[in-house]
Amino acid sequence: MPRPEVQAPPEIFYGETEARKYTTSSRIIEIQNRISERALELLALPDDGVPRLLLDIGCGSGLSGETISENGHHWIGLDISEAMLDVALEREVEGDIVLADMGQGLGLRPGCIDGAISISAVQWLCYADKSSHEPRLRLKAFFGTLYRCLARGARAVLQLYAENMDQSEMIMSYAMRSGFAGGMVVDWPHSTKARKAYIVLTCGPPSISGALPKGKGEDGESCSDSDEEGSQTVHISDRNRPRKRLKTSKKGRGKEWVLRNKEKRVRRGKEVPHDSKYTARKRKSYF
């Protein structure tokens, strides 16, 4: 299946049916939870028990937000898909949600947020869905305003599925240009499916805490959760696809269909009764 990013713009791709999957599929929920846990871990908030105000960019149905709430923090979520936010409302998430487009820049006051996470959202900025979209400008607006709204020393952890190296490089370069310091942390780099890339950015001067955290599984250790490789990414097969209709009319399948199938069976070397005037003849109604 092609990547969701090339199928439709996010506000359309995450329509009602797609959004519904984020409440019904326990597998998707589990993967999202695991990624958000890891993102929070990488955010490295001070361990003093004080709740912080975090930003969840591309919060969708609020799965990642729930992880934040479980860790006791407050959050504000942004998303472009109304359908996803409706699902978030249904789930009664604790954070506040705002309908916004990150590529238009975040309309937030400078220096007010203690940290930002984003799960599988930032790569959407690399696609021009409307003629007015210019990916480079959108990336610039996003990272510029993100830098501005974060408090000094705050971190942003952005998990993303980049299509190729060029894309992740482009995203990184715009982050750096906006003044962020940091780099990329890759978990399970040797696996194609379980591989997760996180951009860890620090706002303000190059941090004292210095080095980037290490990605999981870099030394060849294997995935902890004995999942098969296939179940590590959010990939959705269309469960509610309408079934193929049988090609029958009211009259039944007809003589043509019977003859065609008999021929096919002959070609395959099966035993087939010979054709006669009775072949596929309609029965009388009083039979």
Added chain:
Amino acid sequence: MRLLTHNMLACNVKGVVNGYPLRLEAEVVAERPADFNADFLRHIFARIDWKAFVGAARSLPEEHAVADLPEDAEPSMLASEDFLRRFHHALLELHVEKGALVCPETGRRFAIDKGIPNMLLNEDEV
């Protein structure tokens, strides 16, 4: 949308210099209890723009309007439990369900529906 979020949101339309604070026009307000956490309140106090916060709290429809918050707040007031309670109530327990946010400079309205402010901009506003 809680007043906490209102306090952080600013108008993002191209060319707007002073898009903060957004004027709050609340029509429907709901009250939902939230866990009281003094540490968070003390932490977030430094981040709150108090003037905008009090302005928004007083502008709420009558039955929810918060009148007992002081015009000016100082960090020393955070020692008082009573003040913290009132701060907590206004900041985290009042949810604006329906209404609008209005940009102070251009008058651009951002509608709030089902508690979700719509901050999407039109193409010519980016």
